[in-house]
Amino acid sequence: MPAAARSAKGQDRRPHRNFRLLLIGETTSKLGTSVTSVLLPLVAVTTLHASPFVMGVLTAAPWLPWLILGLPAGAWVDRLAPRRVMLVCNAVSAAVFVSVPVTWWLGALTLGHLLGAALISGAASVFFSTAYSAYLPQLVPTQDLMERNAQLQAGDQTARVAGPGLGGLIAQTLGSVPGLLLDAVSFVVSSLCLTAIRSDVPRPAPAPRRRLSREISDGLRFVVGDPQVRAVTAFGAAVNLAMAGLQAVQVVFLVRTVGVDSDTLGWLVSCGGLGGVLGGLVAGRLATRMGSARALLAIQFAASPFGLLAALTGPGPRLAFFVFGTAVMLAGVVACNVIIVSFRQAYCPSELLGRVTATTLFLNYSTIPLGALLGGSLASLFGARPTMWVVTAALVAAGGFLLVAPLRGLRDLPGAPAADG
Structure with missing residues (x-):
């Protein structure tokens, strides 16, 4: 084979190799985070005897940094190399989750330590998520973003x-606290995969430095001023409000109201999550056949009402309500997310992508602490089952933001980069 042909073939393979490394690292990291999403509440409930309200605070803690750091993070990421930001964030998160078992072995673990770990890891996640969303379009051609985002969401x-x-299983065998070490290891694996990525894409020339407030306002003006971006951002914020309330109350609901043990809790949540895998796999196909704007509407209003079934969950056969209801609901949430993220990455000007991403995530995630605190407060006042009805109904109502013009009259969301200014 001629040298030029071999070189072209190697260059053709490299984007696929880079994306595979990103996919492996992210899926591994998300596996550790998923394990922690069960173990950390179990530590709080079973080891430190947290109340429902404290559980709401613990659920909100990782998202509170978005309220402070969310907007400036976009401006900072646009000034820095995204991969370097991601590596630093992984190192911070790994250290945080090592500290919890160490403190427990020393007999000094407190709820304050758990809350602090959640806050610090949440701050690292602010920068990682912003940098990650800006980094993916550097590795993937615009026309492939929907497919690649779908694969990443399916892995997630x-x-x-x-x-x-x-x-x-870890809680039953090793204990809840030692199991948190798995999350620390997952961040190390993610960093190794990021380090192995080799990209030929040159870094753009840095834009002239301006005041941070001016750069933040650029992202805000784009998000608020563009009708399509504004509508999907409001929808995402409403969905996160409802999902945070659900997350805050579902462990208390399943353990204390329904009476499941930790092993059953794990597989219940896992079975519900199968719907999310399906949603990630079918999102691109539905968007291609129906049009991305029409698919977004159809998915939301077809899938979200099934979440109401989760509130009917009870012992024995009635556990199926939770599995089926959350599976269909999560399929819809993930499919909508794939469509919205791909639209934002393809539509926003590249020089603004970090700031636009940070602004939309700030607005989306700022409702998560509120939803978690509301879920915990409602469960303390009225009980876990009535709260399950409220939060799942709120998820259905979130679709109202997609019914406003111009989304209602579109077949496809715009895919070409928006004109500057």
Whole structure:
């Protein structure tokens, strides 16, 4: 084979290799995070005897840094190399989750330490998520973003399926606290995969430095001023409000109201997460056949009402309500997310992508602490089952933001980069 042909073939393979490394690292990291999503509440409930309200605070803690760091993170990421930011964030998160078992072995673990670990890891996640969303378009051609985002979401949801079951098994064998070391290891694997990525894409020339407030306002103006971006951002914020309330109350609901043990809790959440895998796999096909805007509407209003079934969960056969209801609901949430993220990455100007991503994530994630605190407060006042009805109904109502013009009249969301200014 001629040298030029071999070189072209190697260059053709490299984007696929780079994406595979990113996919492996992210899926592994999400597996560790998924295990922690079960183990950390179990540590709080069984080891430190946390109340429902404290559980709501613990659920909200990883998201609170978005309220402070979310907007400036976009401006900082646009000034820095995204991969370097991601590596630093992985190192911080690994150290945080090593500290919890160490403190427990020393007999000094407190709820304050758990809350602090959640806050610090949440701050690292602010920068990682912003850098990650800006980094993916550097590795993947624009026309492939929907497919690649779908694969990443499918990997994420696969980790969410496997993680709770693995978390329940670890809790039964090793204990909840030592199991948190798995999350620390997953961040190390993610960093190794990021380090192995080789990209020929040159870094763009740095833009002239301006005041941080001016750069933040650029992202805000784009998100608020563009009708399509504004509508999907409001929808995402409403969905996260409802899902955070559900996450805050579901462990208390399943353990204390329904009466499941830690092992059953793990596989219940895992079975529900199978829907998320399906949603990630079918999102691109539905968007291609129906049009991305029409698919977004159809998925939301077809899938979200099934979440109401989760509130009917009870012992024995009635556990099927939780499995089926959350599976269909999560399929819809993930499929909508694939479509929205791909639209944002393809539509936003590249020089603004970090700031636009940070602004949308700030607005989306700022509702998560509120939803978690509301879920925990409602469960303390009225009980876990009535709260399950409220939060799942709120998820259905979130679709109202997609019914506004111009989304209602579109077949496809715009895919070409928006004109500057």
